[in-house]
Amino acid sequence: MADALGARADPALPRLPKAGIMSGPFPAVRVRLDPRDFTLPGASTLVLVLTMLSAACGPDQRQPGDQAGGASRGSAGAARSEPMLPPGADEGEWTIAARDYASTRYSPLDQITARNVPGLRLAWSFSTGVLRGHEAAPIVADGAMYVVTPWPNYLYALDLATGEQKWKYDPGTMRAAQGVACCDVVNRGASYADGRVFFNTLDNHTVAVDAKSGKELWKVKLGEINRGETMTMAPLVVGDKVYVGNSGGEMGVRGWITALDVTSGEIAWRAYHTGPDADVLIGPRFKPFYPSHQGKDLGVTTWPPDQWKVGGGTVWGWISYDPEVNVIYYGTSNPGVWNPAMRPGDNKWSTSIFARDADTGEALWAYQTAPHDEHDYDGVNELILLNLEIEGQVRKVAVRPGRTGFMYVIDRRTGEVLSAVPYGYVNWAKGIDLKTGTPIFNEEKRTGNRAATNICPAAPGMKDWQPSAFSPRTGFLYVPHNNLCMDYEGGAAAYIAGTPYVGARVKMHAGPGGHRGVYSAWDPAAQREVWSIEERFPVWSGTVVTAGDVAFYGTMDRWFKAVHARTGDLLWQYRVGSGIIGQPVTYLGPDGRQYVAILSGVGGWAGAAALGLMPEIDPFIALGFANAMTDLPQHTAQGGMLYVFALEGAGQPGSGAAGQRSVR
Amino acid sequence: MRHRMAVLIVIAAAGSTALAYGALPRRPGAPAPHLLRVCSDPNNLPFSNRAEQGFENRLADLLATELGMEVRYTWWAQRRGFVRNTLAAGQCDLIAGVPAGYELVATTAPYYRSTYVFVTRRDLTPPIESIDDPRLHRLRIGVHLIGDDYAAPPPATALARRGIVRNVKGYSIYGDYREPNPPARLVDAVAKGEVDVALAWGPLAGYFGGREEVPLRVTPMRERGDGPGVPFVFAIAMGVRSGDTALGRRIDAALDRRRGEVRRILERYGVPLVTEIREAT
Numbered sequence: 033m034a035d036a037l038g039a040r041a042d043p044a045l046p047r048l049p050k051a052g053i054m055s056g057p058f059p060a061v062r063v064r065l066d067p068r069d070f071t072l073p074g075a076s077t078l079v080l081v082l083t084m085l086s087a088a089c090g091p092d093q094r095q096p097g098d099q100a101g102g103a104s105r106g107s108a109g110a111a112r113s114e115p116m117l118p119p120g121a122d123e124g125e126w127t128i129a130a131r132d133y134a135s136t137r138y139s140p141l142d143q144i145t146a147r148n149v150p151g152l153r154l155a156w157s158f159s160t161g162v163l164r165g166h167e168a169a170p171i172v173a174d175g176a177m178y179v180v181t182p183w184p185n186y187l188y189a190l191d192l193a194t195g196e197q198k199w200k201y202d203p204g205t206m207r208a209a210q211g212v213a214c215c216d217v218v219n220r221g222a223s224y225a226d227g228r229v230f231f232n233t234l235d236n237h238t239v240a241v242d243a244k245s246g247k248e249l250w251k252v253k254l255g256e257i258n259r260g261e262t263m264t265m266a267p268l269v270v271g272d273k274v275y276v277g278n279s280g281g282e283m284g285v286r287g288w289i290t291a292l293d294v295t296s297g298e299i300a301w302r303a304y305h306t307g308p309d310a311d312v313l314i315g316p317r318f319k320p321f322y323p324s325h326q327g328k329d330l331g332v333t334t335w336p337p338d339q340w341k342v343g344g345g346t347v348w349g350w351i352s353y354d355p356e357v358n359v360i361y362y363g364t365s366n367p368g369v370w371n372p373a374m375r376p377g378d379n380k381w382s383t384s385i386f387a388r389d390a391d392t393g394e395a396l397w398a399y400q401t402a403p404h405d406e407h408d409y410d411g412v413n414e415l416i417l418l419n420l421e422i423e424g425q426v427r428k429v430a431v432r433p434g435r436t437g438f439m440y441v442i443d444r445r446t447g448e449v450l451s452a453v454p455y456g457y458v459n460w461a462k463g464i465d466l467k468t469g470t471p472i473f474n475e476e477k478r479t480g481n482r483a484a485t486n487i488c489p490a491a492p493g494m495k496d497w498q499p500s501a502f503s504p505r506t507g508f509l510y511v512p513h514n515n516l517c518m519d520y521e522g523g524a525a526a527y528i529a530g531t532p533y534v535g536a537r538v539k540m541h542a543g544p545g546g547h548r549g550v551y552s553a554w555d556p557a558a559q560r561e562v563w564s565i566e567e568r569f570p571v572w573s574g575t576v577v578t579a580g581d582v583a584f585y586g587t588m589d590r591w592f593k594a595v596h597a598r599t600g601d602l603l604w605q606y607r608v609g610s611g612i613i614g615q616p617v618t619y620l621g622p623d624g625r626q627y628v629a630i631l632s633g634v635g636g637w638a639g640a641a642a643l644g645l646m647p648e649i650d651p652f653i654a655l656g657f658a659n660a661m662t663d664l665p666q667h668t669a670q671g672g673m674l675y676v677f678a679l680e681g682a683g684q685p686g687s688g689a690a691g692q693r694s695v696r
Numbered sequence: 697m698r699h700r701m702a703v704l705i706v707i708a709a710a711g712s713t714a715l716a717y718g719a720l721p722r723r724p725g726a727p728a729p730h731l732l733r734v735c736s737d738p739n740n741l742p743f744s745n746r747a748e749q750g751f752e753n754r755l756a757d758l759l760a761t762e763l764g765m766e767v768r769y770t771w772w773a774q775r776r777g778f779v780r781n782t783l784a785a786g787q788c789d790l791i792a793g794v795p796a797g798y799e800l801v802a803t804t805a806p807y808y809r810s811t812y813v814f815v816t817r818r819d820l821t822p823p824i825e826s827i828d829d830p831r832l833h834r835l836r837i838g839v840h841l842i843g844d845d846y847a848a849p850p851p852a853t854a855l856a857r858r859g860i861v862r863n864v865k866g867y868s869i870y871g872d873y874r875e876p877n878p879p880a881r882l883v884d885a886v887a888k889g890e891v892d893v894a895l896a897w898g899p900l901a902g903y904f905g906g907r908e909e910v911p912l913r914v915t916p917m918r919e920r921g922d923g924p925g926v927p928f929v930f931a932i933a934m935g936v937r938s939g940d941t942a943l944g945r946r947i948d949a950a951l952d953r954r955r956g957e958v959r960r961i962l963e964r965y966g967v968p969l970v971t972e973i974r975e976a977t
Contacts, residue, residue, distance in 0.1 A: 211777040258873040284841055284868040338865050342841060369841045369866065371848045373856035525795035525930065526847065528775050529869050529879045530743040531840060531897045532795045532930040535847045 124620025126172040127224040129266040130499065131617070133353035134417040137501035137576050139618045143626035144679060145580035149594045149603045151680040155627060156195035160672035162186065165635020167497070168221035169266065169574065169615035170674060171229070174243060175622060177629065178229050179674055183210055183217035185233045189246055193622045195676065199246030201239075209235040212257045213264070214282045215637035220497070221266040221615065223274070228294065230274050232263035238276050238292055250297035254278070260285045268351040268360070270390060273300055277347020281365035281382070281410065287346035289362065289386075291393060301393035305345030305364045305381040306331045312381060313388070318395045321447040322469040324378070325398055334377040343375070344368035345382040349412025349497055352430065353390065354444065360390045361430055361444060363401070363411035370408065371536075372479060378403040383411035385432065387444065397447030401434055403470060406479045407460055408491035409435045414499045416509065417444060420557055431556050433500055433511050435493025436471070438464055441556060453559050455552070456494045456515060457544050460487055479536075483521040490518035490540040491656065492637060496572070499615065503577040506597050508553040508562055510583045512571035514638075515543040515550050516660055538656035548660060551575070551585050553600060563600035569664065572638045573630075574615030584628055586612025588639060589667040592630055592675065608632040608675055611639060611668035625678050633672035639664060731768045732760045733789045735782035738771035741877045742903035742965045743793060746771060751899075751965040752792035758957055759790075762950040775870055783937055790947065791935040801935030804948045807955070808962055809970045810898035811916045812851045812928040815886050818911040824893060825918045827854050834863065838882050838891035841866035851895035854922035865891055880904045886912055902966035916968050929970050 123140055131137050144152065160166065164182040171178040176198060177190045185205045189198040210217050213234060222231040228249060229241045236255030241248055254276065255261035260283025268275045277289040290302040303313040308329045320326055327333070332340055345364040352361045367375060367382035383402040388395050402409040415430040420441065430444040437458035441451045452464035461471040477487045495513035502509050518540045526535040542548045549567035554560070569588035577583040581597040588611035594604040611634030618628045634643065641658035643665060734756045736744040744750035748757075748769075760767045770788040772778055779800045782788050796806040814824045824831060832855065839852040848856070855864055867885060871878025883901055885891045887908035894901070898916065905914040921927040934951070936944045951958060962969060 208773075211773065211775065211781070256872070260868070260870055283870065284866075336861050336864055337836075342866060342868055369848065371842075371853075371856075374841070374848050374852060374861065374864070374866065376861050524799050525797060527793075527795050527798060528842060529737070530740055530774060530793060530900065531842075531849065531869055531879065532932070533842055533847050533849050534925055534927065 124172075124626075125174075126169070126617040126619050128171070128268060129169040129221045129223070129615060130350065130352070130414065131576075133270065133355060134502075135350060135352045135414050135499070136416060136504075137499060137574065137615075138503050139576060139578045141618055141620060141626045142579035144578065144582055144618070144628065146582055146596045146598075146603055148679060149580070149582050152594065152604050152606070152628070152677045153680045154606070155676045155678040157676065158188070158190060158195060158197070158674040160186065160188065160631070160633070160674065162633070162672045163635075163670040164633070164672070165216040165218045165639055166614050166631040166633030166672045167218040167636055168631060169617050170629045170631065171222045171224050172617060172619040172629075173224040174227070176243065177674075178222050178224060178243070179631065180219045180222045180231045181672060182219055182633075182635065183213070183234045185219055185231070187222065187229065187231060187239075187241060187246075189229075189243070190674075192619075201241050201246050201248065203233045203237060203239055203248075203251065205233045205237075206235040206257065209233075209257045209262055212260055212280065212283060213262050214280065216635045216640040218264055218613075218636055219266075220264060223267045223269045225269040225294065230267045230269055230294075232265060232267060232276055234262050234264065236261050236263050236278065238263070238267065238274065238297065240274075240294070240297060252292065252297040252299075254290060254299075255280075255285075259283075263348075265348045265350075268353065269294060270353050270355075270360075273390065275351050275360060275362075275390075277351075277362070279346050279348035279365075281344030281346045281348075281368055282370060284342035284368045285344060285346055286341060287344055287364055287382070289347045289351075289388075289393075291390075303386075303388065303393050303395070304331075305347075305384065305386075306335070306340035306343035306379075308332055312395060313393045314395045317389070318397065319446075320397045321399065321443075321449075324403070324468060324470065325380075325400065325447075330378070330380040334380045335375060336377070339375050342368050343379060343382060345384070347412065349410070350414040350499060352415045352417050354417055354428075357445075358390045359387050359396060359444075361385065361387050361415045361417070363413065363415070363432070365410040365412055366402075366405050366408050372404060372406040376404070379405065383409060385411060385415065385430070385442065385447075387447065399442060399447045399449065399469060401432075401436055401438075401440070407487060409493055411435070412497065413493075413495060415442075415444075416500065416502050418502065418556065420450075422450065431502075431509060433495050433509070433513070433554075435489070435495060436461070437489045437494035439554060439556070439559070440464075441559075451559055454494075455511065455554055455561065456513065456550065457488050457517075458494070460489075479520050483519075485519040485521075486517050487520060488517040488543055489514065490516035490660075491538065492516060492540075492570070496570075496637065498572050498613075499574045501575045501577040501583065502556075503581070503583075503597055505579060505581060506553070506577075507555060507557060508597065509556055510575050510577050510585075510597070511550075511552050511554055512573055512575050512585050513550050513552070514570040515545060515548055515566075516540045516570065517543045518656065540656050540660035542660065549587070551595070551600075553583075553597070565595065565600055565602075569611070569661070569667075570638045572613040572636055576616045576618055576628075578618055584616040584618070584630070586614065586616065586630055586632065588613065588634055588664065590632070592616075592632070592677075606675070606677070609673050610634045610671040611664070613639060621678070628677045629674065631672065631674050634664070634668045634670060639668075643670060730763075730765045732756065732763065732765040733768050733770065733787070735778070735788040735791045736769050736771060737774040737778075739873060739877060740774060740879065742899055742967070743774075745877070751961050751967065754961045755792055755958060756790075758954055758961070759947060759950050762954055763946060773873060783935065786937075789936060789940065789943055793932050794935040796931040796933040798933075798935060802938045802940065802944055803933040803935050804944055804951060806931035806933045807951050807958055808967065809929060809931045810968050811920075811930075811970050812849065812895055813898050813901045813917060813968055814913075814915045815883055815894040815896055815901045815905055816892065816913050816915070817886060818913050820892065820913070823913055823915045825915055827851065827858075827917060827919055827922065832858075832860055832893070835892040836890070837864045838867055838885045838894040839864055840869045840879065840882055840896065842869055849895065849897070850922065850926045850928055851917065853926050854928075855895075857922065877904075883908065883912070886910075898968035899965070902968050906966055914966075914968065916970070
């Protein structure tokens, strides 16, 4: 049931920013937008440039404390972009998971505003027929919506106007792949370009499907489940290449990223994240900022002999792209094996951010966020490409809400860390030394061969895969994340392949405050939290923020929520069938109205443990996360369902000027 | 510190005839047998394989005969998801080998006890028997990597505690499942000279150590463990679903009645057996 402003009954109340992190080292910092960062794939660049430029004026024009800001900014919104709208639905589409190459997940659509969002009603829904955790972003292009399910990885095409199923493609994903996946059998979605839909299967195939007919165009096998590899990430497509990577850092996999030709699926290049420089595509153009990242074959020498061959560094998260310099940015997973005592050294290039030439794959710089990772702090989270004015100088940065608990602001041209401050409670490190780029470890919270209690954040980090959004209107980053800590100690006998051993026992629990999830607005310029909402469970969904100053996210206890982008006030919520761990998107329908879509279907690492779906031999996962989630089954059961919402009343203008915007 | 436990270790020669055993013939005219539904790995000798050549296959046959049942297998790789997809899913009722007290199942009384061992070439003398042998600081050592959590095989943890890591090479316990018996690559590595010594679980080493082209020596670790939480010796039992006490009791009783044959099967497969003798205090 839709429940506008039902805030009293909900545990999720906005709270004031924390004192103590209000000041940052940048005294006069402003967010400034570079339109090129917001280039829509396959869309008209110029149009969006203008849109974003004018949108950037928003914050200066706003009236402080204006609760109904959406409406009062409505006219400004209309004035800024109306004449520049593309003739088609480009601006109204959502063709890649992050919507734009800068990974902002910001939509310029403003029919749905903070004022009228309580009128949001269910327009149509669709059952995927799959029960496991649904993490994908529905992709909207060319009059259709494309939805990838968890294993067995069905791809559905749905008619945008009617919700009718146009076709279903079944890649025939191997059953055995399920046993290899570490953390439920999720898929993070598809990408669309030029009439083709691209996605990955759990059994390591990248597939291109004809968007109109649902016919397979090509399908290439890139990894081997028998070696522990799977694929779960959403591909990024840029120009003539599709970028994909593998999963399985826990399984002794050697991580890689590869670029495929969009028309043939042929491998253009592949870069590994362990091993000799030649394999990592490190050559003369590689100029890492920090001395600890410089030297020959660090992917070999920072490991015990041959251990790099099973050293992890997979690519299961997000890739951003800067068209101005033709560079992709992304990060790598935890090192293998998990037990850090077995792999002394920095274990490069696990948990590292890479900048690579998009055409050749050559590495330009790298920065390792967790050298010799002891806590499973993968480095795969999204990198949001922004331009920040720092002390009068515009820096082209990548902002990374890290699993480590630090919000990194990195110069994306050089790899220099400009700032790294905690965005929640962190005790594994006292900070990041900006001179060396390395964490200042808290010795009491190290793992390895010893017990340690109350390590914060826990293994899933302050934020796991769930991607943030950035609004150029507010200048804030919207961050769905966790508030979990963990105890680490010796455990009971376990058994794999006939070999007994003693598993570590990791127990996660709620962090300070007792809530397990947080949805917060973060000011990357001032380096402080603006507001935050506490949630019962980890906020394991993605988020989207719009020009209507509405931010959407979902909770594992089955709420799909709209909050005010400036204040965090809950504006609307809807009770869906199963907990939400998917990524919301918003788009213009063929009728010219703005829609919001989300997949529900609880699962993922956070959900599957408590629902008894996890590989039980892994005490870390089965006991570790499940320990923090024992009450989840009292709030939700499984079930994959797509929900699509629109404002009440067909053809009714959503709000003044915005409602007049129509698409032919 | 005085050890209160003495350990008698029996190593049986690896039985070269093990592979010749087939399924036991059934008595003609017997009543329609109940099914002994066994959850088993199709590719993991010496424990089991689809051709039913492992010692757990022999034990299943033995139990079935004793209980007047017929063996029916559910094949599943014994790795992540094994219990969930087999025993817990009701596909089968018995797992022939799990550590005693394994939390995911109800375990029978242990029917054997084995230990981690050193595997070396025969020409490495004197044999390595102790985790504190100084040669372990310079020899190339192979261990299994478990991979998916903080865990490592206990001897690997013991080596790491001693700072022995730079000369340690990990072999994935999962291996490449397309190859036969993937965990055996660790023993192959000694024969091939990739490493000088492997620290392997006894049954695996006892079986494959006798089958390499190069003569290998399998030496049980002298220590029983490396302090609390790091045992080298494990007792192995059979597992049934929690709550399935009826089957558990029947298996327990059958294992006890046929313990002589159980032991002979284990010895034929070269399983290094550890017998616990409790000293009078």
